[in-house]
Amino acid sequence: MKYWVKTSWWLKQLFPKGIIWSMPVTDTPTVYLTFDDGPHPTATPYALQQLALYNATATFFCIGKNVVEHPDIYKEIVAAGHTTANHTHNHVDGWKLSPTEYLDNIALAEEHIQGHLFRPPYGHIRPSQVKRMLRSGKPWRIYMWDVLSADFDRDITPQQCLDNVLQHMQPGTIVIFHDSEKAWDRMSYALPLVLQHCKQQNWQVKALPLH
Secondary structure, eight states, rough: OOOOSBBBBHHHTSSTTTTEEOOOOOOEEEEEEEEEEEOOTTHHHHHHHHHHTTOOOOOEEEEHHHHHOOOOHHHHHHHHTEEEEOOOOOSGGGGOOOHHHHHHHHHHHHHSSSSSSOOOOOOOOOHHHHHHHHHHSSSOOEEOOSEEEOOOOOOOOHHHHOOOOOOOOTTEEEEEEEEOOOOOOOHHHHHHHHHHHHHEEEEEEEOOOOO
């Protein structure tokens, strides 16, 4: 399985303008933890519990059909003060769909997910789809990532997942975890240690900005 743990500057240049990969560094050092693919009945409550222990907030890029299947868990995310965001309704691949098909799937997820933050599954989105979203009249913010934990990769150990984050994370970084069955073994190990590291560094952990 091939992927970049730390997103290369040149890779970012291949994508259209309007996509956000990292956040500016401010006087208050801050990192941004994000979770893709939930809600999940085990992984999401665990993530919420760990975040609460460190008074941290995060952004949950939810799949619409999973929100339909687990509405109470979705409500827990919102009630805990985290941000929910759109990750399509069926985790569709933007490279395989027309702009209309892709935006229709996003709109279906919108019926169940609050807000207008979006992350394309697999990071696959066409320039034409980006243009359609940003010109739709809705306040979409399309977020990618700066550091990939690779918790979805069953070929790496939980410690390797943790190392992926700790070796590359710095203030302004957007980190991806997954609140999913596939990622559970690695996410459940790495997340509390990442939060502990941030506390030791006096870095805040916050949800991504809404605008």
